[in-house]
Amino acid sequence: MAREPLTRAEFLKILAAGAGGIVFLRGSEDALAAITGVDDDLDQAALDGDGSRAAGLPYMTVVHGTPIETNVRTAIAKLGGMRRFVSSGDDVIVKPNICAARASKYAATTNPAVVATLVRLARGAGARRVRVMDNPISTNPASAYKASGIKAAVEKAGGSMHIMSATRYKAYDIPGGKLRRHPIYRDMLECDTLINVPIAKQHGSTGLTLAGKNLMGCTSDRGRMHNLGLSRTIAELNAKLRPDLTVIDAVRILVANGPTGGSLADVRRKDIVIASRDWVAADAYATRLFGRKPGFVPYIAASAAMGLGKTDLSGLNIKKYEV
Amino acid sequence: MAREDRDGAPNARRAPRDAPGAQPDGSGGARRRTGGWKAARNARRAVQIITFATFVYLLFGGLQRLEPLPFADIFFRFDPLAALATMLSARAWLPPFGLALVTVALTVLFGRFWCGWICPLGTLLGWLRFRSARRLSERVPAALRRVKYVVLGAVVLLAALANLTLLVLDPISLLTRTATTSAIPGLVYVVDALERAGMTWGPTAGVVTVVEERLRGSVLPMIQPRYEQAVALFLILLAVILLNVLADRFWCRYLCPLGALLGLIAKVQILRPLVGDACDRCGACARACRLDAIEIVTETGHGSPAGRPRPTAPVASVVTSECTMCLDCLVACPRPGAMSFGLTARPGPWAPYDPGRREVVVAAGIGLGAAVLLGTGVARAIKHPGLVRPPGAQDEGRFLSRCLRCSECMKVCPTSGLQPSLTESGLEGLWTPVLKPRLGYCDYACNACGQVCPSGAIPPLTVAAKRTRVIGVAVIDRDRCLPWAADTPCIVCQEMCPVPDKAIELGGQRLITRADGSEDYLARPTVVASRCIGCGICEHKCPVEGPAAIIVMPSDPDLAGGVPQG
Numbered sequence: 001m002a003r004e005p006l007t008r009a010e011f012l013k014i015l016a017a018g019a020g021g022i023v024f025l026r027g028s029e030d031a032l033a034a035i036t037g038v039d040d041d042l043d044q045a046a047l048d049g050d051g052s053r054a055a056g057l058p059y060m061t062v063v064h065g066t067p068i069e070t071n072v073r074t075a076i077a078k079l080g081g082m083r084r085f086v087s088s089g090d091d092v093i094v095k096p097n098i099c100a101a102r103a104s105k106y107a108a109t110t111n112p113a114v115v116a117t118l119v120r121l122a123r124g125a126g127a128r129r130v131r132v133m134d135n136p137i138s139t140n141p142a143s144a145y146k147a148s149g150i151k152a153a154v155e156k157a158g159g160s161m162h163i164m165s166a167t168r169y170k171a172y173d174i175p176g177g178k179l180r181r182h183p184i185y186r187d188m189l190e191c192d193t194l195i196n197v198p199i200a201k202q203h204g205s206t207g208l209t210l211a212g213k214n215l216m217g218c219t220s221d222r223g224r225m226h227n228l229g230l231s232r233t234i235a236e237l238n239a240k241l242r243p244d245l246t247v248i249d250a251v252r253i254l255v256a257n258g259p260t261g262g263s264l265a266d267v268r269r270k271d272i273v274i275a276s277r278d279w280v281a282a283d284a285y286a287t288r289l290f291g292r293k294p295g296f297v298p299y300i301a302a303s304a305a306m307g308l309g310k311t312d313l314s315g316l317n318i319k320k321y322e323v
Numbered sequence: 324m325a326r327e328d329r330d331g332a333p334n335a336r337r338a339p340r341d342a343p344g345a346q347p348d349g350s351g352g353a354r355r356r357t358g359g360w361k362a363a364r365n366a367r368r369a370v371q372i373i374t375f376a377t378f379v380y381l382l383f384g385g386l387q388r389l390e391p392l393p394f395a396d397i398f399f400r401f402d403p404l405a406a407l408a409t410m411l412s413a414r415a416w417l418p419p420f421g422l423a424l425v426t427v428a429l430t431v432l433f434g435r436f437w438c439g440w441i442c443p444l445g446t447l448l449g450w451l452r453f454r455s456a457r458r459l460s461e462r463v464p465a466a467l468r469r470v471k472y473v474v475l476g477a478v479v480l481l482a483a484l485a486n487l488t489l490l491v492l493d494p495i496s497l498l499t500r501t502a503t504t505s506a507i508p509g510l511v512y513v514v515d516a517l518e519r520a521g522m523t524w525g526p527t528a529g530v531v532t533v534v535e536e537r538l539r540g541s542v543l544p545m546i547q548p549r550y551e552q553a554v555a556l557f558l559i560l561l562a563v564i565l566l567n568v569l570a571d572r573f574w575c576r577y578l579c580p581l582g583a584l585l586g587l588i589a590k591v592q593i594l595r596p597l598v599g600d601a602c603d604r605c606g607a608c609a610r611a612c613r614l615d616a617i618e619i620v621t622e623t624g625h626g627s628p629a630g631r632p633r634p635t636a637p638v639a640s641v642v643t644s645e646c647t648m649c650l651d652c653l654v655a656c657p658r659p660g661a662m663s664f665g666l667t668a669r670p671g672p673w674a675p676y677d678p679g680r681r682e683v684v685v686a687a688g689i690g691l692g693a694a695v696l697l698g699t700g701v702a703r704a705i706k707h708p709g710l711v712r713p714p715g716a717q718d719e720g721r722f723l724s725r726c727l728r729c730s731e732c733m734k735v736c737p738t739s740g741l742q743p744s745l746t747e748s749g750l751e752g753l754w755t756p757v758l759k760p761r762l763g764y765c766d767y768a769c770n771a772c773g774q775v776c777p778s779g780a781i782p783p784l785t786v787a788a789k790r791t792r793v794i795g796v797a798v799i800d801r802d803r804c805l806p807w808a809a810d811t812p813c814i815v816c817q818e819m820c821p822v823p824d825k826a827i828e829l830g831g832q833r834l835i836t837r838a839d840g841s842e843d844y845l846a847r848p849t850v851v852a853s854r855c856i857g858c859g860i861c862e863h864k865c866p867v868e869g870p871a872a873i874i875v876m877p878s879d880p881d882l883a884g885g886v887p888q889g
Contacts, residue, residue, distance in 0.1 A: 139817070141545060166547065260820070
């Protein structure tokens with residue numbers, strides 16, 4: 001999350017929230033475990049990590065295989081577990097790509113199982129609430145939430161779908177010099193943990209749409225970003241939002257006619273999930289799935305130039321797993 | 324609103340109701356028990372509140388919802404005028420309107436109970452009263468009551484000629500249209516403004532958040548609804564309300580075509596307030612009547628000077644075609660046995676202002692004249708470029724003969740793209756829905772307009788079927804399109820296109836050299852008309868300022884994919 005210098009009021013709020021969190025944590029750990037059915041080792045590992053802390057956690061995890069839920073749990077477990085990102089009492093927002101009212105098999109929207117597993121893990125880690133939201137570009141949210149299958153999966157997993165209201169956008173100062181001041185959905189900045197869950201897709205404007213582009217769903221003024229040039233403004237928007245965790249859904253990828261797709265002929269099944277705290281590196285890695293290099297997506301380079309993450313993957317501790 | 328005191332005028336037909344002396348309660352053995360009628364009147368008031376609240380609830384039950392409440396249009400289905408006109412015009416039995424027969428049957432029993440108990444516009448006009456009405460209503464000529472029959476005749480005759488234009492005067496249609504286009508958008512605007520203000524202050528921010536979480540997407544619409552002509556449409560309802568300055572429920576007395584239709588049926592009303600022998604012509608009932616529907620016979624007839632007059636005709640009578648069954652007269656009557664509520668086979672009295680041959684002729688003249696003039700409109704010769712109808716409503720003749728102008732479809736449209744037409748289909752199609760894609764597109768995932776349409780003018784289609792209905796075809800303006808006109812990369816229309824094979828082709832990127840020597844990779848979009856369904860999301864999202872560089876035009880429904888494009 002973006003952290004600005006704290007005002008006194010904010011500091012007091014954090015103190016209060018922290019105190020509340022401690023009280024909540026003490027009283028509810030057992031209850032939470034019971035609710036979420038945390039029983040087998042993988043579930044515990046996905047929450048707590050797999051004990052590899054001493055050896056140094058991987059920079060990025062790339063997991064191949066099904067079932068999707070196991071895949072995601074492994075990716076998070078190997079990355080250090082959900083408790084690394086979500087503390088007890090946290091207000092968590094999961095931001096998938098739900099750009100269209102299409103079934104997930106069309107690979108226009110994030111896989112519901114990926115989203116739901118993250119919701120479950122966040123709940124298991126003690127999140128006070130987990131909200132899932134997007135601002136669909138090509139339809140209304142109610143249709144998109146339902147048709148994508150995400151609504152049903154999320155609600156079953158203990159999260160809630162939030163309809164982004166025009167009244168909750170607020171103009172913020174943006175670092176980087178180009179956007180300067182831009183409307184962002186306030187909840188995205190006010191929440192404790194922001195988890196970005198894009199689906200990997202071809203995109204006419206930016207080559208591919210991955211994690212960086214997905215956070216354009218947090219603003220009400222996309223047009224201005226187009227006008228000012230997408231590469232730099234996407235980088236700046238991400239610099240402001242600073243997602244805590246990025247999980248790229250490449251279970252199915254859309255290789256043409258993105259971002260809204262609509263034809264199964266453009267879909268490729270990959271069964272891959274990529275997780276990292278560094279979304280730039282995750283995006284850079286994901287370009288490989290399309291047979292591309294990071295340079296193919298201009299906003300990735302622009303973001304690296306702003307120091308938001310790494311595009312040179314050669315020296316990074318990237319761990320691959322099969323499930 | 325307080326009522327004006329007119330005690331000074333001895334023959335005043337309208338004195339303050341419930342005034343001291345009007346009910347000589349406790350006058351010995353002649354004490355009249357009005358408690359029962361008071362209870363009935365309270366029941367009427369309660370029913371009015373309930374039906375009005377239901378109407379408002381249903382307005383929101385069909386507001387930008389993909390799955391509108393199944394009975395959001397129930398008031399239209401009970402509306403005999405809408406039923407009669409639409410079935411005449413469509414020349415078909417329309418099953419949803421079968422419920423109107425219930426209203427007709429109940430009207431034979433109870434007269435214009437619809438007006439006094441059910442009609443949301445009547446209820447609204449009953450609540451919004453003005454002090455001046457008591458004084459001014461005497462000056463409104465009673466003959467004006469004939470106007471509503473003329474309106475009714477014109478509506479029905481025009482409908483028989485397959486034209487529903489005058490159904491804009493149906494009270495349910497009028498009220499729904501105003502609520503859709505101005506009242507609800509105004510309310511949403513206020514709520515959103517309050518929310519924005521409330522969010523800036525800690526203590527209220529929490530409340531706003533709760534309101535948002537609970538109501539957004541169910542009660543509160545997903546986007547701010549906006550309608551062309553909102554102010555004009557609001558002013559029409561305001562004028563109807565302000566006519567109450569002249570007389571209580573002016574619209575219901577003088578203008579309402581539905582009231583006229585029910586009034587004609589009520590001539591044979593079976594159960595109604597009856598005036599009995601005990602009546603001494605005191606006029607309390609007439610003074611109590613808000614519709615001035617009670618006639619007092621002034622000559623006394625023969626009778627002994629010492630005793631009660633013995634009239635040969637009833638001394639007072641309720642004109643059933645004007646009575647809205649509010650029951651106020653029964654509450655007001657001070658004499659036992661003077662008024663009762665009972666069964667009669669006798670037709671209601673024929674009042675001097677009831678319609679005659681002349682009204683029939685005038686109505687026929689208006690109806691025929693309107694049909695002829697509307698028939699000569701230019702809209703029938705030239706298809707207006709903006710005449711993009713909702714999915715499934717492409718047969719213009721069929722559509723116009725079924726559309727009630729109720730605006731339910733516009734209210735439910737999640738993008739607010741369906742707008743009341745003004746010129747697109749001529750005066751003939753006034754306030755029928757047209758898609759204005761620049762304002763809002765036809766959502767690929769939505770079939771709501773066909774679900775809420777009361778008359779089937781927009782057919783109910785499954786989402787899958789609706790996706791195949793061609794409502795128009797997109798045309799690119801190459802003089803405005805960024806890649807074509809300015810060598811600026813842009814593919815927004817293509818990426819938004821929802822059809823599986825994409826109706827917009829980019830044809831690959833080409834390296835271009837601009838006049839200033841700069842080079843860029845550019846793809847120039849073209850429309851594949853055979854795949855385009857005319858949803859208009861391309862026009863809506865086109866980033867060019869002002870009119871879009873890609874515009875949806877009406878297409879010939881018989882041609883797959885509309886018109887070919889060069």
